Amino acid sequence: MGAGPSDPALVPVIRSWAGCHSTGEDQQTVENHTIAVVGGTGPQGKGLALRFARAGHRVVVGSRSAGRAEDAAALIRARAGTTVDVRGLDNRTAVAAADIVLLAVPWDGHGELVTDLAPDLDGKLVISCVNPLGFDRRGPYGLAVEEGSAAEQAQRLVPDAVVVGAFHHLSAVALWEEDGLLDHEDVLVCGDERAAKDRVADLAATVTGRPGIDAGALRNARQLEPLTAVLIGINRHYKTRSGVAISGIPA
Amino acid sequence: MGAGPSDPALVPVIRSWAGCHSTGEDQQTVENHTIAVVGGTGPQGKGLALRFARAGHRVVVGSRSAGRAEDAAALIRARAGTTVDVRGLDNRTAVAAADIVLLAVPWDGHGELVTDLAPDLDGKLVISCVNPLGFDRRGPYGLAVEEGSAAEQAQRLVPDAVVVGAFHHLSAVALWEEDGLLDHEDVLVCGDERAAKDRVADLAATVTGRPGIDAGALRNARQLEPLTAVLIGINRHYKTRSGVAISGIPA
Numbered sequence: 404m405g406a407g408p409s410d411p412a413l414v415p416v417i418r419s420w421a422g423c424h425s426t427g428e429d430q431q432t433v434e435n436h437t438i439a440v441v442g443g444t445g446p447q448g449k450g451l452a453l454r455f456a457r458a459g460h461r462v463v464v465g466s467r468s469a470g471r472a473e474d475a476a477a478l479i480r481a482r483a484g485t486t487v488d489v490r491g492l493d494n495r496t497a498v499a500a501a502d503i504v505l506l507a508v509p510w511d512g513h514g515e516l517v518t519d520l521a522p523d524l525d526g527k528l529v530i531s532c533v534n535p536l537g538f539d540r541r542g543p544y545g546l547a548v549e550e551g552s553a554a555e556q557a558q559r560l561v562p563d564a565v566v567v568g569a570f571h572h573l574s575a576v577a578l579w580e581e582d583g584l585l586d587h588e589d590v591l592v593c594g595d596e597r598a599a600k601d602r603v604a605d606l607a608a609t610v611t612g613r614p615g616i617d618a619g620a621l622r623n624a625r626q627l628e629p630l631t632a633v634l635i636g637i638n639r640h641y642k643t644r645s646g647v648a649i650s651g652i653p654a
Numbered sequence: 655m656g657a658g659p660s661d662p663a664l665v666p667v668i669r670s671w672a673g674c675h676s677t678g679e680d681q682q683t684v685e686n687h688t689i690a691v692v693g694g695t696g697p698q699g700k701g702l703a704l705r706f707a708r709a710g711h712r713v714v715v716g717s718r719s720a721g722r723a724e725d726a727a728a729l730i731r732a733r734a735g736t737t738v739d740v741r742g743l744d745n746r747t748a749v750a751a752a753d754i755v756l757l758a759v760p761w762d763g764h765g766e767l768v769t770d771l772a773p774d775l776d777g778k779l780v781i782s783c784v785n786p787l788g789f790d791r792r793g794p795y796g797l798a799v800e801e802g803s804a805a806e807q808a809q810r811l812v813p814d815a816v817v818v819g820a821f822h823h824l825s826a827v828a829l830w831e832e833d834g835l836l837d838h839e840d841v842l843v844c845g846d847e848r849a850a851k852d853r854v855a856d857l858a859a860t861v862t863g864r865p866g867i868d869a870g871a872l873r874n875a876r877q878l879e880p881l882t883a884v885l886i887g888i889n890r891h892y893k894t895r896s897g898v899a900i901s902g903i904p905a
Contacts, residue, residue: 541871574902587901591884619887620792626877626884633842633877634900636870643902649888650838650897651825 436606437461439501441494441508441520444475447532448507450578451570451610453479456487458609463490465497472497482579498523503530503602505570506557510535510546513553517560524561528599530606531557531624532570534631542636545629552624554593567594567603568624569615571631574644578610588646590615593623616649687857688712690752692745692759692771695726698783699758701829702821702861704730706756707738709860714741716748723748733830749774754781754853756821757808761786761797764804768811775812779850781857782808782875783821785882793887796880803875805844818845818854819875820866822882825895829861839897841866844874867900 438455442448443464456462456479464479466472472491479489491497498504498520504527508516513533517524533553535546550556554568569592577585590607592615594600600617607615618627630647637645689706693699694715707713707730715730717723723742730740742748749755749771755778759767764784768775784804786797801807805819820843828836841858843866845851851868858866869878881898888896 541873543870544873545877593884616888617891618884619794619891622792622795623884623887626796626880629877630881633844633869633874636874637867637900637903640868640870641903643904645903646901648899648901649885650899651894652888652892652896653894 435459436503437463437501438503438505439463439465439497440505441465441498443507444471445507446575446579448505449475449479450575451505451507452489453482454578454610455606456489457483457485461488463492463497463500465492465494467494469493494520495523503528506531506533508533510553514556514560517557521561524564527564528602529557529561529564529566530570530603531566531568534571534628536629536632543632545632551622552628554621554624558621565596565599566621567592567599568621568627569603569607571627572634572647573610574646577644584612585610585646586612587648589649591618591627591647592616593618593621593627595621616652686710687754688714688752689754689756690714690716690748691756692716692749694758695722696758697826697830699756700726700730701826702756702758703740704733705829705861707740708734708736712739714743714748714751716743716745718745720744745771746774754779757782757784759784761804765807765811768808772812776814778815779853780808780812780815780817781821781854782817782819785822785879787880787883794883796883802873803879805872805875809872816847816850817872818843818850819872819878820854820858822878823885823898824861825897828895835863836861836897837863838899840900842869842878842898843867844869844872844878846872867903
């Protein structure tokens with residue numbers, strides 16, 4: 404609690420790290436981020452927090468309750484099987500401590516939450532993996548969103564953040580339970596600023612072993628978010644954990 | 655010209671054919687279809703017509719002009735490199751001759767075309783691979799469609815047809831130029847009738863070497879159609895021919 408950007412333990416550092424594939428070099432120097440996972444007590448957030456922490460990033464799990472956030476952080480530390488830097492804080496403090504914020508919250512209440520956090524999200528790289536989905540007797544489906552997508556809603560509510568959509572399609576179960584890279588899947592990354600997309604593409608490599616794929620402008624979140632409904636339907640039909648891979652991308 | 659369902663040369667027959675993977679048997683008896691490809695002079699339609707013909711189906715290329723349809727059919731026969739049953743007819747006659755109709759037309763004019771053909775589409779299996787896309791300075795994007803998707807529009811206009819959405823994402827260039835199966839890609843199949851989806855999934859196996867994937871209800875065409883915009887953007891960005899594969903599907 405009370406940790407902020409001035410906390411030296413939370414300031415991002417530059418170090419040599421060999422887990423990033425963006426230029427094809429064997430060893431690269433990339434930023435080691437402090438990543439706040441808002442909604443980090445949910446399955447998708449917890450799974451991604453685990454992966455980011457294992458890759459050497461500092462992770463701050465955020466929740467409405469600092470206590471539940473710290474409980475999730477403890478689970479992640481226990482699951483990681485190695486020393487990782489994961490702590491739990493209330494959402495606002497978590498966001499303030501981070502240079503990258505992952506929004507991994509339910510669609511229900513998304514607008515209010517982002518509005519509440521807006522002052523702290525300002526100026527930051529915000530990654531949205533939020534999926535506005537409904538479920539009825541015919542299965543899961545994409546909900547109509549006034550702004551087009553959850554990512555675009557976040558961008559509208561925090562115009563001075565840089566919002567990128569990514570990590571919508573990875574299975575929470577696979578993120579948490581599998582030990583290896585999810586190298587049979589791709590992370591599709593959409594956004595309107597190249598540098599931000601490149602950072603997120605590099606971050607995706609910590610999960611899949613290859614950079615995330617540039618999936619165009621932020622408005623393409625209108626396609627990426629509800630595609631999750633199709634995958635959930637496929638999971639139910641085939642009793643599997645499906646994922647998306649894009650063929651034809653040069654290595 | 656004038657060929658109709660009563661033309662014995664166009665009546666579908668049952669024969670043994672080993673190109674279908676739906677039950678895992680080595681040899682299966684599947685229907686050999688007569689498939690009309692409306693818009694068969696365009697790149698996607700021509701490519702799929704070639705693949706269906708190579709797999710032993712009778713193919714009727716449809717176009718507004720019977721002459722252009724026959725020109726395309728001649729190109730397909732020449733490209734096939736083997737004896738195939740492909741002819742070209744005006745759209746209405748092509749549809750009347752077929753038990754399966756593939757709509758491979760541009761979105762512009764789709765409603766009028768389907769309305770014109772409705773009497774002949776009645777009662778048939780209609781596959782839509784139509785992508786309602788727009789293009790602006792930020793790239794390709796999915797257009798808003800009153801019915802939700804082109805496939806749903808076709809279903810509304812021809813309520814007594816069974817409309818299935820499929821084949822949206824295959825590269826027209828790969829369909830035409832590559833000789834082998836597109837086995838690095840999946841065909842996602844959406845529809846509201848299981849038997850129809852199964853037939854289309856089998857048909858997809860003639861293109862990719864494995865059955866198409868059940869992607870849920872017809873309304874999921876709202877996701878499949880504009881996903882093509884994302885793939886076109888990826889093609890431009892990476893200078894490639896991208897495709898979609900779904901990981902985690904049991905063989």
